[in-house]
Amino acid sequence: MPISHEDVEHVAKLARLQLSAAEVEQMAQELGTILDYVARLDSLDLDTVDPNFYEASENLPQREDEPQDSLPQSDALENAPDDDGCFFIVPRVV
């Protein structure tokens, strides 16, 4: 079952995606199909089963509070869309 256009637009906004009206319609169909597929799990009786988010059962590994070398500034900025040799530069956000 397709999901509502409103839901698609909401999700698109959260993901910072601009969709045309045709794309919204297409997404409503496709996302609906995916959700229908996952919804098959609802047919199982899971009342007595706790949700399990993790496969591993061991404890979370932790590290000592010991400083490691950071990157040189120039390396840190290497993947920046733009930089001024010091900061990452992005379009103004406020």
Next chain:
Amino acid sequence: MSRYAMESILERWEPVIGLEVHAQLKTRTKIFCGCPTNFGGEPNTHVCPVCLGHPGTLPVLNQSAVKMAIATGLGLHCTVTTESVFARKNYFYPDLPKGYQISQFDKPICTEGWLEIVLPERTFRAGIERVHMEEDAGKNLHDAQTGLSQVDFNRTGVPLVEIVGKPDLHSAEEAMAYLKELRNILRYLDVCDGNLEEGSFRCDANVSIRPSGTEPLGTRVEIKNINSFRNVGRALGYEIRRQARALESGDAIVLETRLFDADTGQTQSMRSKEESADYRYFPDPDLLPLRLDQTIIEEVRSTLPPLPEDVRSRFNEQYGLRPYDIAVLTDEKDLALFYEEIVTSGADALAASKWVQTEVLGRLSGDKLTVSDCPVPPERIARLLTHQSEGRITGKMAKDIFEKMWREDADPDKEVEQIGGVISDDADLRRICGEIATQFPDETAQFLAGKTKVLGFLMGQLMRQTKGKADPKKASKLLRETLEAIGTEGK
């Protein structure tokens, strides 16, 4: 009284305030990588592939951050949960390189606690809802001219605890007292330096008002961007007044986030909650649940330093200090320790309390020093106070000596020895009084003629000639006796 004076508003309305505090933990390195946490530093020099969110990197939890979060919870009388879960809080903002912040959501590390708030009129407990761990975001600098933002990721990944208080506070004063006590607790625990200016202790406030005497909560507003204790008071005062005016003129309060502007003292709407981010929290698949067994919790508990409330009750029971003095002396952990060391070094508790408040604090603020920079160690102050309490020096002399101790690193024992201490021997004082009478025959005559005011002049001369060393009470009594004896002889 104006209808919108706070006192008047509070007769009609009861504010309900809950505070959320982000406190930076004092670890050496970030929460999920080994980059340093020091404030400042050249932009983008405390960063690595992990905190820059490069693909293929994995976070590894800093165990000191965990212990400090446990300590925070224990210090706030919380339950430390045996299993907590790190979750992704998803939103896009340039200060967040991964596109999500690692935080804790439905399973925080600590739940349900309280802290004790001491106000002049009453002491009460304010509830703590939860304490959770999370990573800090980076810092944006916006340039109005170029239309660009500069981003510095040095702070990205610095460990924070968010301490969510229950809506148990009902005035700006209570909110400020809550924050001061919380900051004090974190500083006593040594888990956060509590520096509001550098952003290591940040506060958001949720505030609503309801008609006095009613239960249902009004619509709340969240205020962000409050960066000093004073501004907490200003922001809440402004907001309580704004809400009262709005409701009394028939307007509704909108569920929204408002920013406090320290320049205008006002709050301004930032965004309504309807359009606020939908964070789509989910458990972070990169991080397993954090399981804490009782051993580690007890280990942290056993190393927990005394809390402000413990110190307050000890100062009351053991030293008999008054609440006001206790509040002053325990306001800073270092000051409380400083005071206590004077007492354990042998000084009288009340004398030490008075000395610290009048002599030490005044000089510290005059010299713009913190108590940890105090040039006179507590043990020396104890010796000085003992000289005074045992009558070797007067209060005036103690102050003069203290000035030398402060400025010239003088030792109180040597100073007292050099001055020769107080002249309190009766025979010595009688001899000096006799000399004064001889030197000032006119004034002596005036005194004997009934002009007793002149005694002050003679006493002044006596103190001057003894360089202030005469025991003033005794000297004054003996001077009068000496003069009267001369009068009797003359008859």
